[in-house]
Amino acid sequence: MSLLPQLYLLDGSSYIYRAYYGVRDRATAGGIPTNAIFGFTRMLLGLLQEQRPDFLAVVFDPPRAETFRRELYPAYKANREDMPAELAMQIPTIKQMLQALNIPALEAPGFEADDLIATLARRYAAEGVQVTVVTGDKDLMQIVGERITLLDTMKSVLSGPLEVLERFGVPPELVADVLGLSGDTSDNIPGVPGIGEKTAADLVQRFGSMERVLKWKDQVKGKKRRENLRAFEEQARLSKTLATVRYDVPFALSLAELQRQKPNLATLLPLLHELEFETLAVAFTPAEAGLVEIYTDGSGRDSGPGGYGVILRYADFEKELSGFEAVATSQRMELLAAIRGLEALNSPKRVRLFSDSQYLVRGMSEWLVGWIRDGRLETPDALANQDLWQQLVPLSRTHQIDWQWVRGHAGHPFNERCDKLAKRAVEEGLRLANEPVEPREQEPLQPVAVAAVVPRPVPIEDYSEFGVDEDGQQRLC
Structure with missing residues (x-):
């Protein structure tokens, strides 16, 4: 177990979408959808209980059209559908829930959540903090390094440098090079036509970087591949820029501001009851x-x-x-x-x-x-x-x-x-x-x-899944 201070940065968008699609058909008695709020809060509660972070923040994306990548390339993420209206209406309540939990919700105008996460992760890792980024986004694998890991809570997978190498075939610092050549269909990053992720990884392994692949493109096998590298060289460079997270987001924030705090129960419990989250209210009561x-x-x-x-x-x-x-x-x-x-x-x-x-x-x-x-x-x-x-x-x-x-x-x-x-x-x-275990002496x-002995009678609902006689011994054991 690490003795370093533990900072957890949650990718808010990743968490919210997983909650929305993971919990369906949940609404209040009045018909107000609450599935994303419930799933988000339940996953967050699980994280708090199991990981017990010293510091914590949830990082959100600004509106898609307001980021620098959209200015560089208007088609960036243009292939994505708009957020479902039923999910969009739950976002304000999710942020209200975070406020009641005393968990900071962060957003940097002009930058995506990935950029702010990368900036904060590198900043605090350099100060000796162990940083865990909670996300299912493969793009953030490029920030993994000393004292920075990724945690996918849905799959219970912790990713360090070795896991990045297994996933992309290159170390974290070269992930953006691979994406620059292969592109990324989920973000509508074009890359170089005809070059998939495996081929891109092989090329980056062989030449050392995307720039060196472009420099020595005449040595690349395959006539069509060489022609595409020549024709789409600038597109590859743009694609790498789009795929590369930023570490220079101007965001003034001290580590002390991310200190884990107790929830504001006077606000939290009424909110949970209003949303009809009675089981979650039990956890915080x-x-x-x-x-x-x-x-x-x-x-x-x-x-x-x-x-x-x-x-x-x-x-x-x-x-x-x-x-x-x-x-x-x-x-x-x-x-x-x-x-x-x-x-x-x-x-x-x-x-x-x-x-x-x-x-x-x-x-x-x-x-x-x-x-x-x-x-x-x-x-x-x-x-x-x-x-x-x-x-x-x-x-x-x-x-x-x-x-x-x-x-x-x-x-x-x-x-x-x-x-x-x-x-x-x-x-x-x-x-x-x-492993050899020393036998433990049993106490007499x-x-x-x-x-x-005075047992206290307890009313039990009749949910018995077994037949019993009067004292429960006949068919229980």
């Missing part, structure tokens, strides 16, 4: 005073690995936990997630524990009384996962716990985060599976004072 919120999730199967994820929230503090088991059932990982979350508390607390596992929630709030009454909790092999239930009992006695069920995979922000933590724990566990189980 602080935990109740004096209450610890614990969100848990686990996954596994009899014949494979399992993982769990836990998020603890208390006042302004938040903590993530995760773990891996080489072979584990889903039920065991759900129970283990709750155990690890409660074990993280260093003193008795008032707790609200959320899980999408009815097995866990109903077990602790309903079935436990019967197990204790019948002696099944203590009788060896009387219950499936008995060792874990026995660990949960003293923990439930230590804290005042409300067990809450949430529907899994239904857009709940903390449930989705726990699910991701569990899956990543499995991936990391499998990656390290062949402590006697359970059953009389002190």
Whole structure:
């Protein structure tokens, strides 16, 4: 993990279009489209939670007709359709959302977002900051370098110099040379007819730059290719200029102005409710005073690995936990997630524990009384996962716990985060599976004072996906 300050620059246009096309048919009860706003905010929330940047800004394009490239070449991006009206009407609210989140929205008149991103990235990287540009735009690969990387959150791909070389066949500093020869149909940059991206990369590799390709064009193989290089030499030079990002955008901005700040909840929460983004409002709503919120999730199967994820929230503090088991059932990982979350508390607390596992929630709030009454909790092999239930009992006695069920995979922000933590724990566990691991000594189980256990009844909606008898043991395990 880098110890350098972390600056994230988001390509606003890339983010917005991905949000718009990634989330469809979403509108308020009054019929106002909100799909782009929702997708943008959800992706931004995911970035904040997973990457935790120290500094952050979203960079936008000015109107297309008002950039220097359009003055140089009026046909630049002229092939693109106008922004859909349904998306255009959502842009002001997206910027309003950024304002409520206290995230700077930047724009430089006359320059595209790529130019401002490149200028700021180079400026702050030179000052020792690790810069990550969040975009899906291949053109920005030319700015990759020391302390500057690209992150495509949709594909979970981080691009450094090696990835640029694999994508274009040349290092970052020569990407614009390749585009100058091949052109770029998405931006309506003409290039040289008959020269595609692969051929352009081969030529730049061989001669060292686009200028040297033009200088030594008589040595290029193929009569028609040589003729086109002669006939379209100036067009190639113009194309490279259009494809090259600028690092000299006049934009006065201190790094301190990009410092990550807490959202303005007085503005943000009413806006989220107005837009009917109730699940997103949950993510930003602080935990109740004096209450610890614990969100848990686990996954596994009899014949494979399992993982769990836990998020603890208390006042302004938040903590993530995760773990891996080489072979584990889903039920065991759900129970283990709750155990690890409660074990993280260093003193008795008032707790609200959320899980999408009815097995866990109903077990602790309903079935436990019967197990204790019948002696099944203590009788060896009387219950499936008995060792874990026995660990949960003293923990439930230590804290005042409300067990809450949430529907899994239904857009709940903390449930989705726990699910991701569990899956990543499995991936990391499998990656390290062949490395020697010191066995951990198991602590002996402590006697359970059953009389002190008072489960709290929790109303559960009837979304059960399995048949059970009265205490949940017959077909659950």
